[in-house]
Amino acid sequence: xxxxxxxxxxFLARLPDRKSSSRIFRNSLFILHSSLFILxxxxxxxxxxxxxxxxxxxxxxxxxQHIDAYEEQQQxxxxxxxxxxxxxxxxxxxxxxxxMRQLAISNGDVQPIEPTFSQSLSxxxxxxxxxxDSAIILGSKVLADKKGTKYIEDALxxxxxxxxxxxxxxxxxxxxxxxxxxxxxxxxxxQVQVLLARSMLMNRQLDTAKAALGSAMAFGEKSGDKLxxxxxxxxxxxxxxxxxxxxxxxxxxxxxQAEAGLSGEELARLAYQEGGVDYLNSDWPxxxxxxxxxxxxxxxxxxxxxxxxxxxxxLRREEKFDAATKELQQVVEKAKYGGSHPAARYELxxxxxxxxxxxxxxxLKSDEFRTKYFPTLRLNYYVLDTSFKNSSAIIVARSKxxxxxxxxxxxDYDSAARLAAGLIGTKDFSSPxxxxxxxxxxxxxGSFPRWRNEIVRVDSLEARIKQKPGAKFxxxxxxxxxxxxxxxxxxxxxxxxxxxxxxxxxxxxIETRLRxxxxxxxxxxxxxxxxxxxxxxxxxxxxxxxxxxxEAFQEYPNARxxxxxxxAYRFVIPDTVKTxxxxxxxxxxxQLEMHQKNNVVSxxxxxxxxxxxGQTIYAEQARTLYAAAKRNSRGESAYKATYTxxxxxxxxxxxxxxxxxxxxxxxxxxxxxxxxxIGETYEEQEHYDSALTYYRKILQDYPxxxxxxxxxxxxxxxxxxxxxxxxxxxxxxxxxxxxxxxxQAERLRLEREEELRRQAQQAMPGAPQIDSxxxxxxxxxxxxxxxxxxLPPPPPGRRALPPGGIPQPPGGFPVTPGGPGAPPPPPGxxx
Numbered sequence: 001x002x003x004x005x006x007x008x009x010x011f012l013a014r015l016p017d018r019k020s021s022s023r024i025f026r027n028s029l030f031i032l033h034s035s036l037f038i039l040x041x042x043x044x045x046x047x048x049x050x051x052x053x054x055x056x057x058x059x060x061x062x063x064x065q066h067i068d069a070y071e072e073q074q075q076x077x078x079x080x081x082x083x084x085x086x087x088x089x090x091x092x093x094x095x096x097x098x099x100m101r102q103l104a105i106s107n108g109d110v111q112p113i114e115p116t117f118s119q120s121l122s123x124x125x126x127x128x129x130x131x132x133d134s135a136i137i138l139g140s141k142v143l144a145d146k147k148g149t150k151y152i153e154d155a156l157x158x159x160x161x162x163x164x165x166x167x168x169x170x171x172x173x174x175x176x177x178x179x180x181x182x183x184x185x186x187x188x189x190x191q192v193q194v195l196l197a198r199s200m201l202m203n204r205q206l207d208t209a210k211a212a213l214g215s216a217m218a219f220g221e222k223s224g225d226k227l228x229x230x231x232x233x234x235x236x237x238x239x240x241x242x243x244x245x246x247x248x249x250x251x252x253x254x255x256x257q258a259e260a261g262l263s264g265e266e267l268a269r270l271a272y273q274e275g276g277v278d279y280l281n282s283d284w285p286x287x288x289x290x291x292x293x294x295x296x297x298x299x300x301x302x303x304x305x306x307x308x309x310x311x312x313x314x315l316r317r318e319e320k321f322d323a324a325t326k327e328l329q330q331v332v333e334k335a336k337y338g339g340s341h342p343a344a345r346y347e348l349x350x351x352x353x354x355x356x357x358x359x360x361x362x363x364l365k366s367d368e369f370r371t372k373y374f375p376t377l378r379l380n381y382y383v384l385d386t387s388f389k390n391s392s393a394i395i396v397a398r399s400k401x402x403x404x405x406x407x408x409x410x411x412d413y414d415s416a417a418r419l420a421a422g423l424i425g426t427k428d429f430s431s432p433x434x435x436x437x438x439x440x441x442x443x444x445x446g447s448f449p450r451w452r453n454e455i456v457r458v459d460s461l462e463a464r465i466k467q468k469p470g471a472k473f474x475x476x477x478x479x480x481x482x483x484x485x486x487x488x489x490x491x492x493x494x495x496x497x498x499x500x501x502x503x504x505x506x507x508x509x510i511e512t513r514l515r516x517x518x519x520x521x522x523x524x525x526x527x528x529x530x531x532x533x534x535x536x537x538x539x540x541x542x543x544x545x546x547x548x549x550x551e552a553f554q555e556y557p558n559a560r561x562x563x564x565x566x567x568a569y570r571f572v573i574p575d576t577v578k579t580x581x582x583x584x585x586x587x588x589x590x591q592l593e594m595h596q597k598n599n600v601v602s603x604x605x606x607x608x609x610x611x612x613x614g615q616t617i618y619a620e621q622a623r624t625l626y627a628a629a630k631r632n633s634r635g636e637s638a639y640k641a642t643y644t645x646x647x648x649x650x651x652x653x654x655x656x657x658x659x660x661x662x663x664x665x666x667x668x669x670x671x672x673x674x675x676x677x678i679g680e681t682y683e684e685q686e687h688y689d690s691a692l693t694y695y696r697k698i699l700q701d702y703p704x705x706x707x708x709x710x711x712x713x714x715x716x717x718x719x720x721x722x723x724x725x726x727x728x729x730x731x732x733x734x735x736x737x738x739x740x741x742x743x744q745a746e747r748l749r750l751e752r753e754e755e756l757r758r759q760a761q762q763a764m765p766g767a768p769q770i771d772s773x774x775x776x777x778x779x780x781x782x783x784x785x786x787x788x789x790x791l792p793p794p795p796p797g798r799r800a801l802p803p804g805g806i807p808q809p810p811g812g813f814p815v816t817p818g819g820p821g822a823p824p825p826p827p828g829x830x831x
Contacts (some may be wrong), residue, residue, distance in 0.1 A: 010737060055156040056142055056151045063138035063158045070131040070165060089394070091343045092116075093280050094314055095431040097619065098435045101280055107595070111433070113247030113280050117255060118238045118274035121201065126167045135162040153179065158189045161195060169199040190219035190228045194235045201242045209239055212336055226261030233258035234270070248281035256286075259293070268307065279317075288314040305340030309347055321355035342395050349380040350402055363408040365490055367498055377406060397428035401438055404445060408553065411490040413448050420445040428483035444549035451542040451549070456485050459538040460514075461626060465532065482510035529572050537578055544585050551588075556596060563589040576703070583613035587622055594626075614669030615702040623669070635665035639674060651681045672702040676711075 088384035097113070104110050115121040139159035142151050160175030176196040178185060186192060193216030200209035213235055220228045237254035240247050245613035255274035259267055275290030291314060294307030308331045315324040328348040331337045337344070360366055384399040404419035420442035429435045486506040493498065499507075547562030566585040571578045586609045593602035611633055613619045619691045638661050646654035647758055658674040665671055695715055699708050 002616055056145075056149050059138050059142055060151050060154045060158070063135045063155070066131040066135040067158060067161060067165075068139070070129055070135075070162075071313060073129075073131070076503060078577070090302075090583060091340070092276065092295075092310075093434075095347075096308055096430045096434045098282075102435065103437070110246065112241075113248070113277070115232070115238070115241050116276065117251075117270070118198075118241070118543060122163055123240060126628050127165065129166070132162045132166050135159070136166075141160055153188075156182070157186075157192065160192075164195050164199060169202040173203075174198075174201040180559060190216050190223065190232065194231050197235055198238060201238055204242070206239070206243060209242075213239060228261075228263035230258045230270075248277050249283070251693050252277045252286065253279065253284065253455045256290075264297060265299050266304075268300075268303055269293045271297065272303070272307060272310070275314075279310070279314060282317075284314050288318070288442045297531070301336045302339040305337035305344070307342055308337070309344050312347065312351070316354065318353050319358065321358070325355070329707075342392055346384060346388070346395050346398055349377075349399070353377050353402060353406065364406070364412050369481075369499060372411070374406075374410070380401075381406075384820060394428050397423060397438075401442075405441070408445060410487055413445065413452070413488065417445045417449055421744055439742045444552040447545065448549050452488060453546045454542040455539055455546075458535050458542070460533070462535055465528070478511055478514050481514060482507045485510050533571050533573055533578070537581065538570060538571045540566040540581055540585070544581065544588065547585075547592075551592060556592060559592055560589065579613060580616055580618075583609060583616040583618040586613065587618040590622065591627075608726055610669065612667045614667065615672055615705040617705075619669065620706045633668065635661060635670040637666040638665070639670045640672070643677070646677070646681070651678065651685070654814070669705070670697050672707045675702075676707045715718075 014064060017106050033690075041827075087589055101111070101113065136159050139155040142149065142155035143159065146406070152388035156175050156179040160172045160179065161170075163175060171195060176192050176199070179188070179192055180196075193212045197209040197212035197216065200206075200212065213232065216228075216232050216235070220232050233254050237251045237258070240250045240254060252274055255270060259270055259274065262270060266732065271290045271293040275287045275294065278284075278287035278290055282423055291307050291311035295304040295311065298304040298307060308327055310329075312324040312327040313323075315327065325348065328344050328351060331340055331344040332348065356369065356377060357364065360369035360373060363369065381399050381403040385396055385403075388395040388399075399417050401423055404416045404423075407413075407416035407419065407502035423442040424446065426438055426442070429438055459761045483497075486503055487497055488497075543562045543566035546775070547559045547566065550556070550562060565583050567582060587603055588606035590602050591607065591608065606622055609622050614623075638657070642654050642657040642661065645657060654680060658678050660673045662671045675698050679691040682688075682691035682694070692715075695711050698705065698711060699715065702708055
């Protein structure tokens with residue numbers, strides 16, 4: 001190694017002199033000061049740069065992190081737990097949605113489908129979420145800087161997007177418009193246009209939303225980004241739904257185009273929504289394809305299981321029962337689909353139920369169905385009930401509903417009613433419409449056996465009345481009657497009917513009762529006519545209720561037959577209660593024919609109801625809802641002529657004709673209308689006591705008419721006159737004329753009742769026929785129909801009712817007569 005030697009003299013010799021050193025020092029000091037100043041200036045300028053870079057960058061970054069966290073929450077799959085309760089609640093019951101949609105279409109009241117494919121269209125209220133609130137706060141800090149920063153563009157987009165997710169569509173729209181105004185060539189162009197269009201759709205700004213979607217499509221095609229194009233097509237589907245919610249084919253087409261740019265979990269989610277739209281649109285092949293895409297693309301086991309179940313439902317709709325059964329069994333057998341096991345097991349049992357019905361030709365009362373298929377189906381539903389009794393009320397409710405419906409179609413109404421009793425008032429089904437549908441069926445099943453037993457009891461009493469003295473029933477007759485009562489609708493006299501052990505026990509009990517009734521003391525009846533009338537009223541009411549039940553079961557031919565049977569009973573002594581029952585039955589029958597599009601029969605029934613039951617609430621409701629054209633029967637013509645006299649000559653000249661209308665057309669609406677016209681005219685002339693007399697007569701003789709309903713609020717205290725009525729101004733001839741007319745009407749009524757009584761004692765009343773296939777509807781005890789015509793408009797300045805005028809009661813009619821919620825007629829006489 002070379003040794004290094006230090007020579008001090010040579011080093012000192014190389015140093016500069018003092019004068020040179022001073023100059024070098026001054027130069028160095030200047031350079032140092034200059035460098036410090038430059039560094040100071042750079043530091044001052046760098047503070048702003050560093051502040052913008054560190055603070056705003058971190059703020060925007062954190063805001064974006066909150067938006068991403070919220071989107072991840074929205075995309076989270078429902079996790080199955082040990083008892084699968086959460087998974088069952090997250091299951092979509094597509095079949096129930098489809099059934100309720102088809103029922104609404106048949107009733108002419110189509111409800112739009114639930115837009116599950118859209119977050120904005122399905123929004124009901126503003127969302128409170130900590131991630132969205134944090135994103136808005138952080139973005140607003142950046143926007144609050146008055147000096148401006150390059151992160152304003154990002155902040156506007158983040159805040160607008162967070163407000164959109166919170167369903168604050170007005171605020172989101174303002175932020176997006178501001179972003180497009182400040183940054184026309186923004187890097188968020190396509191996304192902003194899509195979100196702006198979806199915000200406008202919520203405010204029904206369809207034209208501007210369409211323009212925004214057009215701009216978004218231009219941005220998307222320019223960029224070539226498949227994810228952006230997918231968002232645009234999905235927004236187009238929302239636009240189509242907002243324009244016409246029933247355009248399911250166009251909606252599904254847009255969703256299929258949106259699938260082109262997706263893969264994996266996002267593709268599976270969107271394909272499930274598209275398959276749901278196809279399913280509700282009865283497009284089974286496309287629904288089958290979409291649900292197959294779901295379980296092939298999904299990485300989450302629960303979503304894949306749901307795809308398999310929906311795919312099996314599409315196969316079931318195509319009547320591919322074997323393939324559907326096989327796929328559902330595979331779901332049940334695989335542990336990874338544990339979250340979908342409850343729904344899959346229920347759908348498997350129901351699929352086998354439908355397949356068995358089809359194999360038996362939909363004849364559930366046949367021996368083949370009872371012996372070959374029914375034991376397996378009963379075991380399947382029993383397993384469902386016991387397996388999920390303590391874990392899932394949703395599955396148990398559906399199992400009991402299907403099982404009760406199975407018993408009902410087999411004719412075993414007692415077992416069906418016992419199963420359906422727990423479903424009355426249920427809330428375990430997927431929608432309010434489905435809950436109401438199940439509740440109506442359960443209620444109808446609950447009362448069905450009672451009304452059938454009531455008819456049997458009435459028939460038994462009537463048979464005892466008709467029994468001749470000394471006659472005895474033979475054993476064969478007793479046995480046949482017991483078989484008929486025990487089997488009910490399964491009774492087929494033309495061939496033997498298989499009987500269960502319960503049927504045999506029931507037959508023996510009924511035979512014992514019938515023999516006991518034979519040996520019972522003879523009925524003591526003071527008035528046979530009234531007693532038979534009361535029996536006929538009870539039987540008619542029971543047949544009416546059975547008709548309503550059959551309508552709830554959607555067995556319309558049976559419902560029609562029950563209404564006809566209810567109207568076939570004759571009443572020798574008519575009264576208000578019996579009239580209301582017949583009007584109720586005609587109204588329900590008319591609604592049934594309208595639902596079945598039998599316009600000729602429904603029009604004839606409407607004319608019959610208005611002509612001969614015009615004073616009832618059912619006729620008033622029918623006139624309000626269905627009477628499009630004014631009629632001109634003989635009573636309407638008489639009222640028209642009398643009203644002309646009233647306008648020309650006054651009440652003194654028109655009053656006798658009005659009273660004649662009341663006597664001659666007492667069953668039509670013109671009768672209470674004439675009394676109302678007299679009373680209204682007297683009230684206008686300040687003859688308040690005279691007006692009160694006719695008002696009271698309306699309340700007494702026509703209590704169900706709209707005129708009585710309009711008068712009740714005004715005549716709350718029927719014992720006093722109107723509030724403003726003075727004690728004077730009484731018509732001097734009114735009381736004498738009214739007394740004579742009342743005596744004459746009472747005399748005619750008594751003569752008519754005496755004549756009817758004599759006829760009834762000579763021969764027992766028969767059962768006339770009602771033929772619904774003819775143009776006219778023939779109902780016993782009804783006069784012939786009359787022809788319609790036009791009526792003149794009401795005159796100005798007069799409060800008396802014009803021809804066809806009806807005073808509207810306060811609040812209108814809150815219930816539909818004849819419907820499940822209609823008020824029943826007053827209780828009739830009991831035997």
